[in-house]
Amino acid sequence: MKTVVVVGGGITGLCTVHYVTKQLQDAGIKARLILADQNPYLGGKIHSEHAEGFIMETGADSIVARHPGVLELVRELQFEDELVYNETGISYIHTNNELHPIPAGSTFGIPMSEESLMASTLLSDEAKQRVLQDSTIPNDRFTKESSIGEFLEYFLGEEIVHKQIAPVLAGVYSGDLYQLSLASTLPYLVDYKNNYGSIMEGFKANREQFEKAANKKFISFRNGLSSLIDRLEETLPNVEFLKGVKATSVSKNSDIYEVAFSNGEVVAADIVVLAVPNETVRTLLNDEHLAANLRKFTNASAITLYVGFDVPDAVLPADGTGFIVSHNSNLVCNASTWTSRKWKHTSADSNLLVRLFYKNVNPRYEELAAMSDEELTKVALDDVKLSLGIDVQPKVVNVTKWVNKMPRYDLAHNAALKVVFDDLAVRYPNVLLAGCSYFGVGIGACIQNGKNTAAQIMTMIQ
Numbered sequence: 210m211k212t213v214v215v216v217g218g219g220i221t222g223l224c225t226v227h228y229v230t231k232q233l234q235d236a237g238i239k240a241r242l243i244l245a246d247q248n249p250y251l252g253g254k255i256h257s258e259h260a261e262g263f264i265m266e267t268g269a270d271s272i273v274a275r276h277p278g279v280l281e282l283v284r285e286l287q288f289e290d291e292l293v294y295n296e297t298g299i300s301y302i303h304t305n306n307e308l309h310p311i312p313a314g315s316t317f318g319i320p321m322s323e324e325s326l327m328a329s330t331l332l333s334d335e336a337k338q339r340v341l342q343d344s345t346i347p348n349d350r351f352t353k354e355s356s357i358g359e360f361l362e363y364f365l366g367e368e369i370v371h372k373q374i375a376p377v378l379a380g381v382y383s384g385d386l387y388q389l390s391l392a393s394t395l396p397y398l399v400d401y402k403n404n405y406g407s408i409m410e411g412f413k414a415n416r417e418q419f420e421k422a423a424n425k426k427f428i429s430f431r432n433g434l435s436s437l438i439d440r441l442e443e444t445l446p447n448v449e450f451l452k453g454v455k456a457t458s459v460s461k462n463s464d465i466y467e468v469a470f471s472n473g474e475v476v477a478a479d480i481v482v483l484a485v486p487n488e489t490v491r492t493l494l495n496d497e498h499l500a501a502n503l504r505k506f507t508n509a510s511a512i513t514l515y516v517g518f519d520v521p522d523a524v525l526p527a528d529g530t531g532f533i534v535s536h537n538s539n540l541v542c543n544a545s546t547w548t549s550r551k552w553k554h555t556s557a558d559s560n561l562l563v564r565l566f567y568k569n570v571n572p573r574y575e576e577l578a579a580m581s582d583e584e585l586t587k588v589a590l591d592d593v594k595l596s597l598g599i600d601v602q603p604k605v606v607n608v609t610k611w612v613n614k615m616p617r618y619d620l621a622h623n624a625a626l627k628v629v630f631d632d633l634a635v636r637y638p639n640v641l642l643a644g645c646s647y648f649g650v651g652i653g654a655c656i657q658n659g660k661n662t663a664a665q666i667m668t669m670i671q
């Protein structure tokens with residue numbers, strides 16, 4: 210009987226053992242499955258905290274519903290009754306100390322129609338006319354490996370990229386658009402340009418899929434995202450879980466791998482999955498040959514704060530769900546989600562819950578990272594006062610620091626990934642890398658990665 214050890218109990222690791230379990234049952238094969246995580250709880254960056262009637266997500270706050278496999282997994286777990294969908298509303302960009310709505314009919318700030326373009330209050334008339342010139346500019350240089358920032362600026366112009374698109378996209382992908390590839394962000398934009406002559410025409414031709422996704426496009430669960438993690442664990446009674454135990458090394462001994470843990474235990478494994486951050490992979494394998502390329506993967510950092518008030522959510526602007534900060538703003542934060550408005554289940558008494566984000570691209574990030582929780586709370590309350598006019602003490606505060614924990618898919622990512630996997634196949638056969646450091650940062654991408662990793666395991670077992 211083969212032994213499979215999965216190091217990392219985040220959503221990727223959990224989905225790996227979930228799908229392996231199913232496929233082993235279908236094939237009538239027995240195997241020993243072990244999943245280990247250094248935390249006393251599973252879920253990794255998915256973790257819900259409850260206090261004073263509020264639900265606060267210390268990592269991701271939702272899942273993109275349309276991602277392949279997401280709702281399929283929920284149905285497999287018989288968890289549909291716990292689903293909640295986001296409230297729809299207006300997202301804003303805060304610039305010149307005012308809130309400007311991101312135009313309806315845009316995707317990541319990119320207008321999908323002339324109506325959406327002309328409705329923007331962020332752009333000058335000259336900038337709008339420049340966007341319309343896209344149809345006259347042929348694509349003779351850009352591929353999916355090109356910089357998305359350079360691509361968008363070349364065809365749509367500098368002003369719309371800097372004022373409307375970059376604040377939104379950078380908020381999602383945690384990086385400089387000019388260092389991020391189209392392949393790792395929005396690869397379909399190249400196809401739209403090549404097949405339809407302009408990006409906007411491509412959106413028009415594919416309007417139906419975007420209209421379907423426009424509303425109710427994010428999901429969570431009544432008791433927070435952690436309840437999905439708990440449900441996954443409940444359905445895996447034959448998996449051995451090692452919680453609160455840190456893997457310290459993975460070494461090859463003939464055809465077997467020895468996985469050592471901080472409690473002194475050493476497990477002999479036929480197959481090892483490392484569903485952990487890239488820096489942890491480097492430490493576990495301790496192989497300088499691999500490390501040279503593993504160092505090419507980069508990470509971003511962020512500080513997030515929740516502040517919950519004994520103030521009704523109704524004080525927020527009508528239909529608003531939050532904002533992204535752009536140029537010429539006196540706010541310190543990079544973005545804010547009005548959580549109690551976007552996710553009704555997070556506030557039992559319909560009181561105001563706000564989440565603020567401070568990212569490492571923030572010019573004050575190093576100063577902020579050195580602050581105590583009390584000092585950060587003061588900064589956050591000043592931002593709430595300036596953006597919403599609310600000047601009261603909160604009922605609850607939750608501070609989370611993600612230091613070098615947010616993978617950033619820059620232009621070197623795909624090339625480095627290929628080299629690492631080629632080397633791994635030769636030097637460490639039956640060791641698989643998984644997780645958001647390599648295969649996508651969204652929860653949906655991690656679920657799919659877990660499913661793909663399970664399929665790879667099955668080819669090694671059968």
